[in-house]
Amino acid sequence: xxxxxxxxxxxxxxxxxxxxxxxxxxxxxxxxxxxxxxxxxxxxxxxxxxxxxxxxxxxxxxxxxxxxxxxxxxxxxxxxxxxxxxxxxxxxxxxxxxxxxxxxxxxxxxxxxx
Amino acid sequence: xxxxxxxxxxxxxxxxxxxxxxxxxxxxxxxxxxxxxxxxxxxxxxxxxxxxxxxxxxxxxxxxxxxxxxxxxxxxxxxxxxxxxxxxxxxxxxxxxxxxxxxxxxxxxxxx
Numbered sequence: 392x393x394x395x396x397x398x399x400x401x402x403x404x405x406x407x408x409x410x411x412x413x414x415x416x417x418x419x420x421x422x423x424x425x426x427x428x429x430x431x432x433x434x435x436x437x438x439x440x441x442x443x444x445x446x447x448x449x450x451x452x453x454x455x456x457x458x459x460x461x462x463x464x465x466x467x468x469x470x471x472x473x474x475x476x477x478x479x480x481x482x483x484x485x486x487x488x489x490x491x492x493x494x495x496x497x498x499x500x501x502x503x504x505x
Numbered sequence: 506x507x508x509x510x511x512x513x514x515x516x517x518x519x520x521x522x523x524x525x526x527x528x529x530x531x532x533x534x535x536x537x538x539x540x541x542x543x544x545x546x547x548x549x550x551x552x553x554x555x556x557x558x559x560x561x562x563x564x565x566x567x568x569x570x571x572x573x574x575x576x577x578x579x580x581x582x583x584x585x586x587x588x589x590x591x592x593x594x595x596x597x598x599x600x601x602x603x604x605x606x607x608x609x610x611x612x613x614x615x616x617x
Binding site (some may be wrong): 422424426431432433434435436439479483492493494495496497498 | 538540547548549550553561563595597604605606607608609610611613
């Protein structure tokens, strides 16, 4: 089945680290993604991780993948007010006709306070 | 770098009217996906095309249809619009199967 879950809200102080969690159910997913969406804007690809990796670091972003527990997390170091947005995790499913389909989580609203 | 282009950015239609949304993928991307995002909702997959052929169908109403043209751009046609069709419609493209998907800015459709 395809089901991706996230907590709805996270509030952190500027300068602290943020950790956004996601659980998924499709063990055949080969890529897992994190997207950022600012109010009224499109989905911006932040980072992704291949399923045979357990960690990926990209500047302030660290993605951890626990494939056994089907748990994905995004850590943002030194969180800034500009990081306030909704963060979606997404898992991909390879389609028989080619291409892949992304299934999104419910999104986590990150609020960064001064 | 070129991104996914969607047009129009905003569209207001009346109930029972028809709307056409356009998506221009990143050059050399052969796969296009359409998603619908209602207010406060996560994006829901509608339909996808790979090499100009439909590759998968999600929760797309029968009133909607889509196609991918020879230049790889795609159009989503929506007929007999209902108030509940008001949403942000995203298009995404990938260079080849199983690679990262890049999204357009979306078309905000309001049905009144």
